[in-house]
Amino acid sequence: MGISYKELGLVNTREMFKKAMEGKYAIPAYNFNNLEQLQAIIQACVETRSPVILQVSKGARQYANATMLRYMAMGAVEYAKELGYEIPIALHLDHGDSFELCKACVDNGFSSVMIDGSHLPFEENIEITRKVVEYAHQFDVTVEGELGVLAGIEEDVKAEKSHYTNPDEVEEFVERTGVDSLAISIGTSHGAYKFKVKPGEQVPPLRFDILEEIERRLPGFPIVLHGASSVIPEYVELINKYGGNLEGAVGVPEDQLRKAATSAVCKINIDSDGRLAFTAKVREFLWNNPKEFDPRKYLKPAREELVKMYKHKNINVLGSANKA
Ligand code: 13P
Numbered sequence: 001m002g003i004s005y006k007e008l009g010l011v012n013t014r015e016m017f018k019k020a021m022e023g024k025y026a027i028p029a030y031n032f033n034n035l036e037q038l039q040a041i042i043q044a045c046v047e048t049r050s051p052v053i054l055q056v057s058k059g060a061r062q063y064a065n066a067t068m069l070r071y072m073a074m075g076a077v078e079y080a081k082e083l084g085y086e087i088p089i090a091l092h093l094d095h096g097d098s099f100e101l102c103k104a105c106v107d108n109g110f111s112s113v114m115i116d117g118s119h120l121p122f123e124e125n126i127e128i129t130r131k132v133v134e135y136a137h138q139f140d141v142t143v144e145g146e147l148g149v150l151a152g153i154e155e156d157v158k159a160e161k162s163h164y165t166n167p168d169e170v171e172e173f174v175e176r177t178g179v180d181s182l183a184i185s186i187g188t189s190h191g192a193y194k195f196k197v198k199p200g201e202q203v204p205p206l207r208f209d210i211l212e213e214i215e216r217r218l219p220g221f222p223i224v225l226h227g228a229s230s231v232i233p234e235y236v237e238l239i240n241k242y243g244g245n246l247e248g249a250v251g252v253p254e255d256q257l258r259k260a261a262t263s264a265v266c267k268i269n270i271d272s273d274g275r276l277a278f279t280a281k282v283r284e285f286l287w288n289n290p291k292e293f294d295p296r297k298y299l300k301p302a303r304e305e306l307v308k309m310y311k312h313k314n315i316n317v318l319g320s321a322n323k324a
Contacts, residue, residue, distance in 0.1 A: 002107030003070065004139060009077035010111040011088045012142040016051050017181060017222035017266040025319030026225075026261035029053040030310060031094060031271035033060035035072070036303040037278070042076050043083065044310030048321040051088040053112070053267060057095055061105075070109040087324040092144075094269070102132045106141045114183070118146035122169060129177040137178070144267075147173055148185030150227050167213040174218060181222040181267060186210050188227035192236075192249040192272050206256050208263075215264045222266035229272035230254050230317075232309070238280035242287040249276075254317050261318050268318055274306055281305045 005012070016027050028045070032038045032054060045052040054076065056069060064072070073091045080087055092112040096102040102113045115132040117125035129145040136143045148165030165184040174182060186207040188194065195203040214223065231251025239246050257268060281302040285292070292298065315321040 002139075003109045005091060005109050005111035005141065008070065008074040008091075008109050009089070010073060010091050010109070012111045012140060013053065013090050013092070013144075013222075013267070014142055014180060016053070016088055016090065019051075019323065020266040020320070021220060021222060021264065023319075023323060024262040025323060026265050026268040027051055027053055028310070028314060028318050028320055029055045029092060029094075029224075029267050029269045030274060031055045031057060031060065031269070032274075033057075033063050036299050037274060037306065038072055038076055039079070040274075040303045040306035041310055042080050042089075044307045044314065045087055045324070046080050046083040046085050047307075048311050048314040049085060049087065049324045050314040050318075050320040050322075051324045052320075053090045053092045055092050055094045055269065055271070056110075057271075058093075058097060058101060061093075066104070066108055073109060085324070090142075096132070099128060099131050099135070102143075103135055106136050106139055110141065112142045112144065114144040114146070116146050116183075118149050118183075118185075122173075126173060126176050129173075129179060133178040142180040143178075144181045144183055144224055145173065145177055145179040146183035146185075146224075146226075150185050150189045164207060164210055165214065167210060167217055170214050171217050174221060181224050182214075182218070183224040183226050184211070184214060186225075188225060188252055190227045190272075192229070192231050192246060192251070192276065194227065194229075194231065194252060195250045196248070197250055203250055203253065206252065206260065208259070211260070211263060211265070218264070221264065223264045224267040224269070225257075225260055225265050226269045228252055228257055228260075228268045229270050229276075230257070232273055232276065235273075235276040235280040238284055239276065242280075242283035244279070244283060257317050258319070270313060273309060273313075277305045277309045278302045
């Protein structure tokens with residue numbers, strides 16, 4: 001027997017996106033897979049009064065355990081209340097790669113799922129996405145689809161044109177699948193190595209022309225931006241200073257994300273920035289305190305840094321602060 005997200009106190013993304021579209025901001029979708037990340041996301045979003053999408057990838061679900069995740073999400077809802085302010089919280093599957101996985105998440109308390117058929121031929125992408133939508137909508141779970149493939153870390157940015165979302169396809173895709181939101185590819189990519197640039201060189205700007213064309217074709221329809229970490233240089237420097245090696249790590253400049261957030265982009269996915277902030281502080285602490293071995297000692301500063309970073313994103317990048 002499945003469990004509805006409604007019983008856990010979660011919400012789907014429909015209302016969130018409607019308000020984000022009208023208010024010209026974007027909802028943060030922060031990935032998590034452990035307790036400290038989840039605590040930090042909730043604390044930051046409560047303190048900034050921001051709605052939030054808790055995002056779980058297939059790998060994170062395996063890492064944390066599906067049952068644990070359900071209760072962690074439930075705990076997050078209660079924790080937010082305890083902190084003194086109720087914010088809308090969605091639990092979302094990031095990059096679902098099969099109908100079965102999406103169904104398992106719908107049945108296990110997720111309020112939103114992504115089915116990523118972006119690597120498939122157009123008709124197959126439509127077919128699998130529609131199947132997930134048909135199932136999820138029975139339970140009022142919202143669905144994100146994707147058109148266009150994000151660049152991988154090895155690819156040459158300048159030669160990746162064919163990976164961008166083709167605006168000619170978006171209307172038919174949305175109409176025939178019934179998705180609630182659409183992830184697009186306009187130059188962002190996953191991970192900490194988004195662009196190959198020489199020192200001092202600017203990263204190539206996102207393709208706002210493609211985004212504008214998609215907005216024109218799908219007026220008022222929620223768009224999602226994946227791969228939107230800025231790979232904050234301060235954290236890369238700390239990691240490199242304290243024994244790491246992240247040479248050439250570069251992300252999307254925050255001013256470009258700010259601009260995207262004022263458009264039809266209603267959801268911005270951030271994972272790597274959280275990983276970097278966390279790792280930077282753990283490395284720094286362990287380097288400076290070689291005798292410590294209590295995990296709380298090094299996880300606490302990492303969690304505190306995450307809170308700071310997420311608050312900064314909500315206030316200065318996504319514009320979602322004070323929107324809950
Ligand atoms: P980043 O690697 O840029 O944080 O992207 C995360 C993401 O898009 C998750 O789906």
